Amino acid sequence: MNRLIDTLSALPREARDTLFLLAVIAWVVLLQSAHIPWWCSGITAGVLVWRAVLTVRGAPLPGWIWRAVLLVVTLGATFFTFRTLVGRDAGVTLIVVLLALKTLELRARRDAFVVFFLGFFTLLTHFFYSQSLVTAAGILIALLGLLTALVNAHMPVGRPSLARSARIAGSMALMGAPIMLVLFLLFPRLAPLWGTPGDPETGRSGLSGQMRVGQIARLALDESIALRVRFNGPTPPQDRIYFRGPVLSTFDGREWRPLESDFGLGNRLSADLQVAGEPLGYEVTMEPHDRPWLFVLEGTATPPEVPGTRVRMNDELQWLTQRPMGSLVRFTAQAYPEFRHGPQQLVLGLQDFLTLPPSYNPRTLQLAQQLRRQYGPGPENAPRLVQAALDLLRTGGYSYTLDPGVYGRDTADEFWFDRKSGFCEHIASSFAILMRGMDIPARIVTGYQGGEVNAVDGFWTVRQRDAHAWTEVWLQGQGWVRVDPTGAVMPGRIGSFDRLAAPQTGVAGALTGVLRNTFSDALVNRMRQTWEAVNNRWNQWVLNYTQGRQLDLLRSLGFESPSWTDLAKVMAGLLALASLLGAAWTLWERQQHEPWLRLLERARRQLVKAGLSVPPQAPPRTLAAAVRAHWGEAGEPVAAWLLRLEAQRYSPGAATPLRDLSRAYRQLAWPAPNRP
Structure with missing residues (x-):
């Protein structure tokens, strides 16, 4: 080195x-x-x-x-x-x-x-x-x-x-x-500054618009933050915290996609959301995912207030934006814990949620027919059939795992009869196929479930590993009802903070291992929460400083109805004040740091006034020589003072303090001009 x-x-x-x-x-x-x-x-x-x-x-x-x-x-x-x-x-x-x-x-x-x-x-x-x-x-x-x-x-x-x-x-x-x-x-924030048009089909880390069995399990390896939530009132129970994302209703045997109706757009079902009780207010800070959707709590009835874009709710209770969310965004919303949605009676559009690809999962369809014979067909028996399937998951030896292996062609058959293990999308997909086999309309809902509270700042943190898939079944007189079959296999996944721990490898795994070997788990978690709280403050106060917050700042300054004109006036006034302060500081600095030059200039002007012609940039030694040549012995005190002034700048060890030189300057007897 x-x-x-x-x-x-x-x-x-x-x-x-x-x-x-x-x-x-x-x-x-x-x-x-x-x-x-x-x-x-x-x-x-x-x-x-x-x-x-x-x-x-x-x-x-x-x-x-x-x-x-x-x-x-x-x-x-x-x-x-x-x-x-x-x-x-x-x-x-x-x-x-x-x-x-x-x-x-x-x-x-x-x-x-x-x-x-x-x-x-x-x-x-x-x-x-x-x-x-x-x-x-x-x-x-x-x-x-x-x-x-x-x-x-x-x-x-x-x-x-x-x-x-x-x-x-x-x-x-x-x-x-x-x-x-x-x-x-x-400075006016007219639009997002850091953004470029992107491919709406290529999102960042997170959920996509389709679901292939095994896809969401990969997100369990991702510890990055998807959402931060702050509730305005009491935090709801963990098993009620479902952030709704894409709804998938068409199944081709391997992949679930958004609804592709076989009965025409005229028969699509409307959302028909009905809410009751007191709303729960909350604020979401959503990380960028390059998708045109918002993750909101189920039962959000009124449009979330998203800066810079309009939002709408589609027929499947999903809130969409006009543009992909390519930057961090913060919005407020209200959710109703008690809600119902969808048609209450049989309609033609429900047939779209019964369709299954031919020749797939024959054993699952046989199981469906067996349950129908046991509990009875028809809409009136649908709740009993749903409960029977959940009981089978609870008592049939099924397990929840991050690594169930590679599924083959008939994914539902393998889950129900062979592997009996899977992640949330394996369970939800197999459950929805079984429901459709029993003539119960069903669909997949993806989003995030649960999360954890950051003890430092009190925000509810939802990570990518909290990505989840659940099902909705249609029941007569109730409409669409959430049924989360994962909770039947592993209740801890839904009702508490229990999560499967993904193995950590590479640099992140090594760093985590070193920290946990050096410090206690509680201290490591506290350090992580503190860092995430600092990042959250950065997000809240810097990245999410929006147009509305600019106007709120003007209101706090006394403007009753602030506008962009007021914003420009305040900015111009502050910049003018900063310029004046800068000019004043420059003058003060010049007076404080260049007194030697000012004193030399005063002496030069005094010599010119006495009739001695000297160059403007002449040093003190040159001025002293000119004084002696012009006035002889009469100018010796002035010449000596000039030499002391030069020594003060260039010979600091033996120099006279500048304050003493300034006092001596005022006591000098300057020679009178020579008369012709």
């Missing part, structure tokens, strides 16, 4: 500055590595290492042919990966590689400035993917690094230390912080 430090210290300044800039660029690219293809990270790392080796060796930079070849390879790989050269992902990939390639022609200060500002632009692209607190901290480090390199480039003489440039960059950032704060609080 010492040898490396000595080697770097011995490098010329240009090489040192180049290596520092390459290190900052490497950090910028590292932040983006999770969102760019592996080959992009490889090319970028190779180019930066190549440029660093050339810098250390003092070798010439490669010619334009090398850069052209790398550019063509990048364009081809980008098009092969994304099938386009435009758009968010393809554009970010190209920007990252172009930033690295630009370092191969870093010959002059002009080239360095291009790299600086291209680096600043690349930093902005990180917000397309994440606006978390960790991302912001990483970007702040990169920003200070780029500012340090920029400041260093503006000091071309000598060998200024990087520490000095870093201090100047930090002071610049601090001086700009008040203006940034004013702009953050008051």
Whole structure:
């Protein structure tokens, strides 16, 4: 390590500055590595290492042919990966590689400035993917690094230390912080700033619009947060906390999808939601998932208040937005614990929820016929049939597991008769198929169930591992009724905080193991909850600072009916005040830090007034010589004072304090002008 430090210290300044800039660029690219293809990270790392080796060796930079070849390879790989050269992902990939390639022609200060500002632009692209607190901290480090390199480039003489440039960059950032704060609080938020059109069929981690048996089990490995919820009143029991998502009604033998009616749109069932009792108010902070739906508590009757978009409820009681939720959003809503929905009597549209693919799951259909013969067919016996199926799950030796193995063609047959184990979607799918086999309309509902309370901030945290699938069956006189067959297999999954623990591997698993070996489980959980609470505050106060909260701020300042005009006036006034304070501070600093120059200027003006012509930028020694030449012995006190003034600046060890020199200046007897 010492040898490396000595080697770097011995490098010329240009090489040192180049290596520092390459290190900052490497950090910028590292932040983006999770969102760019592996080959992009490889090319970028190779180019930066190549440029660093050339810098250390003092070798010439490669010619334009090398850069052209790398550019063509990048364009081809980008098009092969994304099938386009435009758009968010393809554009970010190209920007990252172009930033690295630009370092191969870093010959002059002009080239360095291009790299600086291209680096600043690349930093902005990180917000397309994440606006978390960790991302912001990483970007702040990169920003200070780029500012340090920029400041260093503006000091071309000598060998200024990087520490000095870093201090100047930090002071610049601090001086700009008040203006940034004013702009953050008051600049109009007309639309989401960090967002680009995305593919609505390609969501982020979370639930999708279809369900293949075994799909949701993979989410049990995901500890990331899906929702944060704050209840305005008492928290409902855990077995009543169901956040409703996509409803799946069409089954092709392997996959459940949204309803595809065989009886025409005219026979689709309406939601017909009816609520009773007191509503439960709650607030949801939903992580981005790039899907046009909201996860709300079942029984949410009135439209949630989502900033920037309108919402509607479809026929299946699911709330949808006008655009995919590509950024973190916070909304308020009200749910009614007592509700019913759907038709109360048989209608033609219910036939869509009885359809099954032919020749699939024959043993399950035989079981359905057996139960019908035992308990009786018809709508009046449907509750008994539902209860019989739940009793079979409770007493038939069925188990709830994350790893039931790979299911084959007849998934319901394997669950009911062979494996007798599965995750929530295995159980819900097999139960819905059995219900349809008994002529009971049934469908799958996906969403999130349960969660846990963060003891630090009191928010209810719902993770991706809380993703769940349950069924709804139609009962005459009741409409659609929620039936969660997973609760019959493992009641702890629904009625308490009991969850299956997914095995942790890789870096996360190793880090968790080290923490749990070093600290107690309670302390590790407390540390995690504290970190999540800090992130939640970041989400609430920074990412979710919306138009409504801007106007609320104006109301707190005394505006009765604030508008965008008032917002602009307040912002302009604060910026003007900041400018005036900056000007006043500059004048004060000049008075505090340049009194020596002011005293020298006063002496020069006094000499001109006495008839001595002196250059405007003459130093004290030159003025003293001119005084002696012009007045001889009469000017000796003034000449001596001027020499003491020069010593005060350039010989600090033997200097007279500036305050004493200023007092002596006022006591000087200045020579009278020579008369012709």
